[in-house]
Amino acid sequence: MNSMWRGRRRGLLGATVVATTMVLTAGFGGPASADPTTPPAGDQAAIDAYVQKYDHEMGSQIRRHEGTAQMPRDGSPPSLGAEAAVEGIDVxxxxGNVDWPGHWNAGRRFVWVKATEGTxxxxxxxxxxxxxxxxxGFIRGAYHFALPDRSSGAAQANYFSDNGGGWSGDGRTLPGALDVEYNPYGASCYGLSPADMTAWIKSFSDxxxxxxxKFPAIYTSTNWWNQCVGSSFSTTNPLWVARYASSIGALPFDWSVHTVWQYxxxxxxxxxFNGSYDRLVVFATNHD
Known part of the structure; x- marks a missing residue:
């Protein structure tokens, strides 16, 4: 086991297949006074409108608050150093319906799929x-968009787990990821102090x-984490860091290494992924 894993508990995206019937309960967002409703079955226009209204993409609030930097013109990944790296995406x-053969042929080998938001x-x-x-053939997993001011970390971890976010250790399923970023509905830190945010994240993780x-990975940006969580969290989870630039820059407090970089x-x-394909398989196989 290499230095990327030693000395830290780790987990990342995982998932179990959900039933095609969508169950929607109170507790998600939109404005605090409104909860989503299930789109009519088979009505594509209604499904698309529903997604646009309620679904927050991973990093959408980071891009809104922090912007993006100029990437290489040919779309190639930035220099990642001497160690082998594996390319992937998140959706x-x-x-909508993704062209998986196209992404496979483009050399991508892993993906995280949004499963849930709030409860x-x-x-x-x-x-x-x-x-x-x-x-x-992808190694795939699921992620959860956190709304820490709506319900407890434990409640959202269970909702995620019940609706696609589980993990099996089969070498093809990444452990689950917690997407914590700027609040799309209000104050950046959801009205929580760093101590309260730390407690919420720990509740979800535990x-x-x-x-x-398996511990979940934490997806975030350095700026948001340092502002809303700071130094009160012990870096026991693998880091999935967002920074849209040609270099990864400073990591959030006390993380010495990243596991995944959304660049x-x-x-x-x-x-x-910060390692070889073989290490990615290990990450999708080993229990903590």
Whole structure:
């Protein structure tokens, strides 16, 4: 086991296949006074409108608050150093039905699929995205968009786990990821102090670990983390850091290494795993 894993508990995206019936409960967002409703079955226009209204893409608020830097013109990944790296993407309902053979032929080998948000939103495209990527050969998993001011970390970890976010250790399923970033509905830190935010994230992480024997990865940006969590969190989870630039820059407090880097959002979110393909398989196999 290399230095990327030693001395830290780790987990990342995972998932279990959800039923095609979407169950939506109170507790998700839109404005605090409104919860989403299920789009009519088979009504594509209604599904698309539903996604646009309620589905927040990974990094969407980071891009809004921090912007993006100029990437190489040919769209190639930035220099990642001497160690081998594996290319991947992440998707949400905004991508709809994804062309998995096309992404495979472009050299991408892993993907994270948005499963849930809060405790009341399930990605209506999750079955096609999650199962379709697996059938194509991808190592795939799921992520959860956190709304820390709506319900507890434990409640959201369980909702995520029940609706696609589980983990199996089969070498093809990444452990689940917690997407924590700027609040799309209000104050950047959701009205929580760093101590309260730390407690919320720990509750999510510990609940997920208790169910799946794997700690979730944490997806965030350095600026948001340092502002809203700071130094009160122990870096026991693998880091999935967002920075749209030619270099990764400073990591959030006390993380000495990243596991995944989301380095571009154009034309879709692009990620690099910090290691070889064999290490990616180990990451999708080993229990914590």
């Amino acid at each position: 949400s309902g905004h991508q 009341g939103y399930i990605n209506p495209y999750f079955p096609q995205q999650y199962t379709g990527s697996y059938d194509q 609940t997920y670990k208790a169910r799946w024997s 571009s959002s154009s034309p879709l979110d692009r990620n690099s």
